[in-house]
Amino acid sequence: MQAEIIAxxxxxxxxxxxxxxxxxxxxxxxxxxxxxxxxxVVGDNPARLAAVxxxxxxxxxxxxxxxxxxxxxDDLTKQTLAKYLNVPLxxxxxxxxxxxxxxxxTQQVMxxxxxxxxxxxxGATPLTNHNGLAVGAFYQSPDSADxxxxxxxxxxxxMMFDTEAKxxxxxxxxxxxxxxxxxxxxxxxxxSKLVTELQHLINDQAAVTIAPYxxxxxxxxxxxxxxxxxxxxxxxxxxxxxxxxxxxxxxxxGYGDDNTLVKVVIDEMIAQKLSITAAESLTAGLxxxxxxxxxGVSAIFPGGFVTYANAAxxxxxxxxQATIDADGVVSAATAKAMAQGAQxxxxxxxxxxxxxxxxxxxxxxxxxxxVWIGLAYRDQPVKAQLYHFAGDRxxxxxxxxxxxxxxxxxxxxxxxxxKK
Amino acid sequence: MQAEIIAxxxxxxxxxxxxxxxxxxxxxxxxxxxxxxxxxVVGDNPARLAAVxxxxxxxxxxxxxxxxxxxxxDDLTKQTLAKYLNVPLxxxxxxxxxxxxxxxxTQQVMxxxxxxxxxxxxGATPLTNHNGLAVGAFYQSPDSADxxxxxxxxxxxxMMFDTEAKxxxxxxxxxxxxxxxxxxxxxxxxxSKLVTELQHLINDQAAVTIAPYxxxxxxxxxxxxxxxxxxxxxxxxxxxxxxxxxxxxxxxxGYGDDNTLVKVVIDEMIAQKLSITAAESLTAGLxxxxxxxxxGVSAIFPGGFVTYANAAxxxxxxxxQATIDADGVVSAATAKAMAQGAQxxxxxxxxxxxxxxxxxxxxxxxxxxxVWIGLAYRDQPVKAQLYHFAGDRxxxxxxxxxxxxxxxxxxxxxxxxxKK
Numbered sequence: 033m034q035a036e037i038i039a040x041x042x043x044x045x046x047x048x049x050x051x052x053x054x055x056x057x058x059x060x061x062x063x064x065x066x067x068x069x070x071x072x073v074v075g076d077n078p079a080r081l082a083a084v085x086x087x088x089x090x091x092x093x094x095x096x097x098x099x100x101x102x103x104x105x106d107d108l109t110k111q112t113l114a115k116y117l118n119v120p121l122x123x124x125x126x127x128x129x130x131x132x133x134x135x136x137x138t139q140q141v142m143x144x145x146x147x148x149x150x151x152x153x154x155g156a157t158p159l160t161n162h163n164g165l166a167v168g169a170f171y172q173s174p175d176s177a178d179x180x181x182x183x184x185x186x187x188x189x190x191m192m193f194d195t196e197a198k199x200x201x202x203x204x205x206x207x208x209x210x211x212x213x214x215x216x217x218x219x220x221x222x223x224s225k226l227v228t229e230l231q232h233l234i235n236d237q238a239a240v241t242i243a244p245y246x247x248x249x250x251x252x253x254x255x256x257x258x259x260x261x262x263x264x265x266x267x268x269x270x271x272x273x274x275x276x277x278x279x280x281x282x283x284x285x286g287y288g289d290d291n292t293l294v295k296v297v298i299d300e301m302i303a304q305k306l307s308i309t310a311a312e313s314l315t316a317g318l319x320x321x322x323x324x325x326x327x328g329v330s331a332i333f334p335g336g337f338v339t340y341a342n343a344a345x346x347x348x349x350x351x352x353q354a355t356i357d358a359d360g361v362v363s364a365a366t367a368k369a370m371a372q373g374a375q376x377x378x379x380x381x382x383x384x385x386x387x388x389x390x391x392x393x394x395x396x397x398x399x400x401x402x403v404w405i406g407l408a409y410r411d412q413p414v415k416a417q418l419y420h421f422a423g424d425r426x427x428x429x430x431x432x433x434x435x436x437x438x439x440x441x442x443x444x445x446x447x448x449x450x451k452k
Numbered sequence: 453m454q455a456e457i458i459a460x461x462x463x464x465x466x467x468x469x470x471x472x473x474x475x476x477x478x479x480x481x482x483x484x485x486x487x488x489x490x491x492x493v494v495g496d497n498p499a500r501l502a503a504v505x506x507x508x509x510x511x512x513x514x515x516x517x518x519x520x521x522x523x524x525x526d527d528l529t530k531q532t533l534a535k536y537l538n539v540p541l542x543x544x545x546x547x548x549x550x551x552x553x554x555x556x557x558t559q560q561v562m563x564x565x566x567x568x569x570x571x572x573x574x575g576a577t578p579l580t581n582h583n584g585l586a587v588g589a590f591y592q593s594p595d596s597a598d599x600x601x602x603x604x605x606x607x608x609x610x611m612m613f614d615t616e617a618k619x620x621x622x623x624x625x626x627x628x629x630x631x632x633x634x635x636x637x638x639x640x641x642x643x644s645k646l647v648t649e650l651q652h653l654i655n656d657q658a659a660v661t662i663a664p665y666x667x668x669x670x671x672x673x674x675x676x677x678x679x680x681x682x683x684x685x686x687x688x689x690x691x692x693x694x695x696x697x698x699x700x701x702x703x704x705x706g707y708g709d710d711n712t713l714v715k716v717v718i719d720e721m722i723a724q725k726l727s728i729t730a731a732e733s734l735t736a737g738l739x740x741x742x743x744x745x746x747x748g749v750s751a752i753f754p755g756g757f758v759t760y761a762n763a764a765x766x767x768x769x770x771x772x773q774a775t776i777d778a779d780g781v782v783s784a785a786t787a788k789a790m791a792q793g794a795q796x797x798x799x800x801x802x803x804x805x806x807x808x809x810x811x812x813x814x815x816x817x818x819x820x821x822x823v824w825i826g827l828a829y830r831d832q833p834v835k836a837q838l839y840h841f842a843g844d845r846x847x848x849x850x851x852x853x854x855x856x857x858x859x860x861x862x863x864x865x866x867x868x869x870x871k872k
Binding site: 050075391393 | 466468477478481482488494735736737753758763765768845
C-alpha cells in the first residue's frame, strides 16, 4: 500500500506559505501504516496538475490531493481530477444546503461560483467540511489508483483528514499491518546525546523502532511496534520504554505528540493544589504567559510581576538595593531575593524568578545567555541556578522559561510530602 | 528560466518534520524572478532519487536539491547526482581542513565517512557551509539542467542559500527580468475585506502585481514591479502604494517581510521616550513578554503586573473591590482601573490593561473571546475598548495583545504634541 501527497497551490511554489498540509497528512499515513515515497507540489494550473496526477496514479495505490476546492477561478483540482477519471461532477445536496443557508443567514447574494464548492466527482464518497464550505471526496477505483480530495486551508484540511478521511482510509486499507506508536518526551538532553545513550537500542530495532526527533528546546522519541493487537503492541512498547527509562529516565517528562512540558507541570500543580507566582526580568512575562496558556491555571496562579528595571525589582518584589549593588542584577543573590519577594507578596507555595542577559548586548560584563533562575518552594531555603543559553534574544528567553519549568518539575517530583 | 526544488529526506515523508527548506528556497527564487512550477519530496533512496532527478532535469533549467549531504550511510544525494551527471566526486580541500580541524579540536577520532562531507561533483563550484561541515555545490551544465546542492538542516541550508548560492544564481541567470518588491503590513482588516476594497487595483495588475497574504492576526500585501532599474521600480511601487493608502491607509502600520506590529510600536515609543507598563489578566504576561522581545525596550519598560486573580488586581494595581463587585472583572470599569493603577504604580507615560475571557469556559456569563482593553495615556482620561475575538484560548490571548498594540499605535499617531 503506497500513497503520494500532492499539494496544489501557487502560493506554496512562491514560498508565501509553508506546506504544512503534507506534513499533517504524512503523519496520518505513517500512523495508518501506509507507505509514502513521494510528495509533490504543483500550482493552480490544470495542465501541470493533470500531468502530476497521471504520474502519481501510475506509481501509487492512493493519491491524496489538497487544495484548489474553493469557489474562485483558480480552484480547479476537482475539475481536473474528474476529467482524468472521466466522470462528471455531481452535487452534494447536504453541502449545498449549508452553502445556501450561509448566504441566507448573512443576507448576501450567492454568486453561481459558490455552487462549485458542493460538487465532487461522481462515484466518490463526499467528505464533510466542518470548518468551511468546500466538500472533499474519497474515490475508490477498481482499476486505477484511489484518490482522496481535501481542501487547502489547513484548518479545513486537518479537520476533514482527521475526522472524515482517516476512518475511511483505515476501513479501506485495514488489511495492512497496523503500527502502534508511543511518543516519549524529553527535556534537558540534546538529540545527539540521547541517541548516543540509546545507540544499542536504536540499532537493535527488531520489534520496536525508535525514531528520535529534535523539536524546539526538547527531543521526542517515537516508539513504533507492528503487531496484530493493541495488547501485543503495548507489551512490546512497555518493554522498550522500560529499557529507555533505565538509561535516560531522568529527562523523560511525559508522553504524546501534542503534550508540552508546561502542560505536564501545571496539570500536576493543579492536581497537587500548589500555587505559583513569578518575578521576571529578562523573560518579561514569558514564563507567566506560558503557564497562562494551560486551561484551569487560574486555580493556582493569582498573578505575578515583571520586574525589568532595577527600581521595579525593589518596588514590586522588595529586592534590597544593597543586594543589587553588591552582587549585580545577574546574580544568585538577586534571583533568590526576587523569588522570595514574589512568594511573600502573593503568599504562594512556590515562586520562580528569572534574571539574566537576553542580549543582544552584554550586561554587567556578562554575555548574552547568562541566566539565573531562582526557586522559592514552600518553606524550603530559596535556591538559584545558573544557566548559559545559546541563541538569539527570543531563544534565550524561551530556553529560560523551559529551564524554569524543568526546575519546578524536578522540585515537585522530589517532594515526598506530596501524594503521587 | 524555470527551477524545481527537490527536498530529500525520509523524515519529511513520515511527517516528522515540515519541509520549510522548500519554502525558503521558493521565496528566494521568486525574488530572483526565477519561475518554479513543481516541488518534490523524496526519501533517502538512491533509485527513487535518481528517477526524480531525471524527471526534474527534463522539465527545468535548474534543479535544486536539499538534504542528504551528511556523513551517514543514508546520505546519498551527491553520490546519486554525480552518477546522473557521470562525473566523479572530488574533495574541497578547504572544507576537508575544517573537518579535520574540528575533530582535532574536540580530540575525537575522525571516522572515514566524515570525509564524505567535503566531496562535491567534479566541475561544480563548491559552496561553503558556515553552519556545518557538509559542503554544497553549484553545477552549471551546457547541455542539461544546472544543479544546486544544499544541505538539509535548515540552519545550514538557509545560511548557504542566502550567502553562497543566491549571489551565484543572480550572476548566472542575471539576464532574467528583475523583480522588485515591497511588502505592506496591515492590522485590523481581514484579508477578504482588504481584497474587496482593493479589487480594481488587484485586477488591473499591469505594471505592479499585488499579492495579498493572510498571516496570523494580520495581512500583508506584496507589491511586485518588473523593471530595468531600481529607480524605475520604486516609482511604480510608490504610485501603487499611494492608491492603496487612499483606500485602506488607516490599517497600514509598516513595511517589510520581517517586520511586526510590536516592533513598529515599541521602536516609535523608544524614539519618543514614552514609557509603558501593563496589568494583564487573561493575557497573563503575553503583552509584556511580546514587548520584551524588542531589543532596547528596557529604556521605556520598567516592568509590570500579571493580575490573574481578583485579589491580585486589588493588591497589585489597586482595583477597588467595589468596582469588581459592581461591574464584574470583565468590564470597562475594571479595565480602566487596572490601567490607571498600573500607570500610577510605576509612573509611566502609558499603561495597558487586559481583562476578559480566554476560555474555554465562559466567565461572569460572558463567552470566551470577550475582552476589554484599557489604555491610560499620559494625563488623558483613561479609556477602555470592548472586543469579541474568535478562536481558541491561545488565539484569543494573541489577538488581545495585537489589539492592544494597535490601540497604542493609533493613540501615539493621534498625539499631536509628539514630533513626527
